[in-house]
Amino acid sequence: MLVQTSTPRLATTWLGFIAMCIGMFMAILDVQVVATSIAAIQKSVAIEPDLMSWLQTAYLIAEVIAIPLTGYLTRLLTGRWLFVFATTLFCVASIGCAASNSFEPLVLWRVMQGFAGGTLIPSVFAAVFVLFPAGSQGRATTVAGLLAVLAPTVGPIVGGWITETFSWHWLFLINVAPGILAGIVALLCLPKERPNPAARGTLDWLSLLMLAIALASLQIGLKQAPDQGWASSPVIGLLAVTAACVYGFAQRTLASSAPIVDLQTLGDRQFLVGCILSFVLGIGLFGSVYLMPVFLGFVRGQNALEIGSIMLVTGLAQLASAPIAVYLEQRLDPRLLIGAGFAIFALGLGLSAFQTVSTDAAQMVLPQILRGFAIMFCLLPPTRLALGRLPVEKVPDASGLFNLMRNLGGAIGLAIIDSIIYGRSEIHSQYIIEKLMAGDAATATMIGIPTKLFTAGQSVSFDQTTQALVAPFVQKAAITMSINEAWTFAAILTVLVLALLPLAHGTKAISNR
CATH class of the missing domain: 1.20.1250.20 (MFS general substrate transporter like domains)
Structure with a gap:
């Protein structure tokens, strides 16, 4: 994306940026609206209560994997097409969630939702500095920030109203129309760029795989520990897999010239403290x-x-x-x-x-x-x-x-x-x-x-x-x-x-x- 300075072009870019903000709003809102309806979904789909948190953790884990990929995908596809593809995937996954009648497919579709949402959020804040001249960046940041704060504010009441007025399925279906509209507006209004095919071979797929395995095995291990015991073979095995993958991920990432996550930045004490605060x-x-x-x-x-x-x-x-x-x-x-x-x-x-x-x-x-x-x-x-x-x-x-x-x-x-x-x-x-x-x-x-x-x-x-x-x-x-x-x-x-x-x-x- 290129900074736009002419008034007509800048106005069109603003429309495209607002469309991107709508996509970000949907991604943030989705966590909130589902949270208030956990009991309703559990009863409808007949899911064991101790499995219900997977609806949120699956979304969050997918976001964790998607966030470091955003820069790579932006270079590969351009920011414009990345947003269009991510919004399309988010809408498709939302339809899949609404159509699910059992635990497994619902979690699978939530993973896809989370992956799409994980690229939508950082793309918006990156676009502030890519699309706008310095004089407009403050206003763009304010628009994005207000929507980011508004989503968790209205999310609980919106989610509760939708579930009680219609059904929990509409928690997901409500994303489809705005998502399609946002994708079309972004496609028409955001500046056109050329993708960078050279970026295709720069992604460390093995590191990404180890990150995904580490997160999944840790989650499953923590879930199984109360029933099977922390000293049980399955739990110890899962935690061992987590440790091995984390070690391998760290080794490869620190040695890479183009890591998916720059772990070397953690060597800055100030940044390390900030990351721990963010984690907690x-x-x-x-x-x-x-x-x-x-x-x-x-x-x-x-x-x-x-x-x-x-x-x-x-x-x-x-x-x-x-x-x-x-x-x-x-x-x-x-x-x-x-x-x-x-x-x-x-x-x-x-x-x-x-x-x-x-x-x-x-x-x-x-x-x-x-x-x-x-x-x-x-x-x-x-x-x-x-x-x-x-x-x-x-x-x-x-x-x-x-x-x-x-x-x-x-x-x-x-x-x-x-x-x-x-x-x-x-x-x-x-x-x-x-x-x-x-x-x-x-x-x-x-x-x-x-x-x-x-x-x-x-x-x-x-x-x-x-x-x-x-x-x-x-x-x-x-x-x-x-x-x-x-x-x-x-x-x-x-x-x-x-x-x-x-x-x-x-x-x-x-x-x-």
């Missing part, structure tokens, strides 16, 4: 978007629209804090903002770790406000911290790796969270049952069982009728306790990562923007 943020960010619908859908029994309405609080808080974060990010040391942002985000995560089976929407407002307010402070300052001191020629590749780390954290984090939820639930169930059998009326009250069935200090006989009565209460209480532990895990990790801040140097505030 991914765990908390995507983890919270997953944990809330699981609790509200499976424990509280609320529908997708109710879940979306409750989760709207986080998005509104994020939208409200965005201008404040932008203003302060341009004027203060990023380490101060990062410390405050991650501390507030950790507090929001930690407050959610005290939920009970009767926790309602009102009790979830404050944790959401804290998390939503903190998100922009956890996104913008770490970006400047990581990229602000790098040589200009290293910034494009480093930016891709930095953003990749957030998605990687989300994918791995969801697998760990699932391990906590479904690995610990059985332990909590046994504990609750033992308390009930001992006649612990306080435990009965806590999980919502009528206390008249229990006499304090006296053992209770669990006949079949009693077991059938208490089983739903025990299950909900056990999964709530496990969800609380997952919230605690994310909160502690978010606090611990602050210990890295002293290792980073400050960067100058940019007060003249």
Whole structure:
């Protein structure tokens, strides 16, 4: 793509760029709208609850693989045709998701969606600097940034409304018409370029394959560990494959003259700290978007629209804090903002770790406000911290790796969270049952069982009728306790990562923007 300066051509380019922003908006929105409808999809497709997180992790893993390929594909196809092909693939995959009636094809189509979405997002921000002269780049960045923030704000309520008004299938079908329109407009309006056939032989396919195998085997290993045990042969084998592939990937990438990911940039301490912050943020960010619908859908029994309405609080808080974060990010040391942002985000995560089976929407407002307010402070300052001191020629590749780390954290984090939820639930169930059998009326009250069935200090006989009565209460209480532990895990990790801040140097505030 070439920078356009003439007024008519620039106006047409703006139309093409807005079409690209619509594609990016769809890709970001897709994670949010699906999250609120996890329970509805699980019931409709008859998927085991402990497999539901694959709908999100499959998307995120595919994005992780696609992000470092974006530069290569841009050189090979041109940015214009890459966007058209990616949007087409996204639409086809969306139709495939809607047509799926079982777990396996749904996850497969989600992988294709994630791969397409993974190229759409970085392409937009790269296009800002390729399509526009310096005087227009600020406006283009603002348009892209607003849509990137708006998507997670409206996503929960939009997803809930679509599912309850129509069906969960329309969560995916809603992408098709705007996707087709965006692809046509981009094809007609974006500047034409010539592809670079010489780029065809520059991709390290073996490194890419090792990255994909490492991510897949790690996810499967983390998923199987709660059922089969961490010391079981399958889990050890999968983790060994992960380690071998990571080692091979690192060796080849560091030795390559044209790596798919420039790992040498991690030698810059400032950039390394930023990447770790991005990784941990991914765990908390995507983890919270997953944990809330699981609790509200499976424990509280609320529908997708109710879940979306409750989760709207986080998005509104994020939208409200965005201008404040932008203003302060341009004027203060990023380490101060990062410390405050991650501390507030950790507090929001930690407050959610005290939920009970009767926790309602009102009790979830404050944790959401804290998390939503903190998100922009956890996104913008770490970006400047990581990229602000790098040589200009290293910034494009480093930016891709930095953003990749957030998605990687989300994918791995969801697998760990699932391990906590479904690995610990059985332990909590046994504990609750033992308390009930001992006649612990306080435990009965806590999980919502009528206390008249229990006499304090006296053992209770669990006949079949009693077991059938208490089983739903025990299950909900056990999964709530496990969800609380997952919230605690994310909160502690978010606090611990602050210990890295002293290792980073400050960067100058940019007060003249």
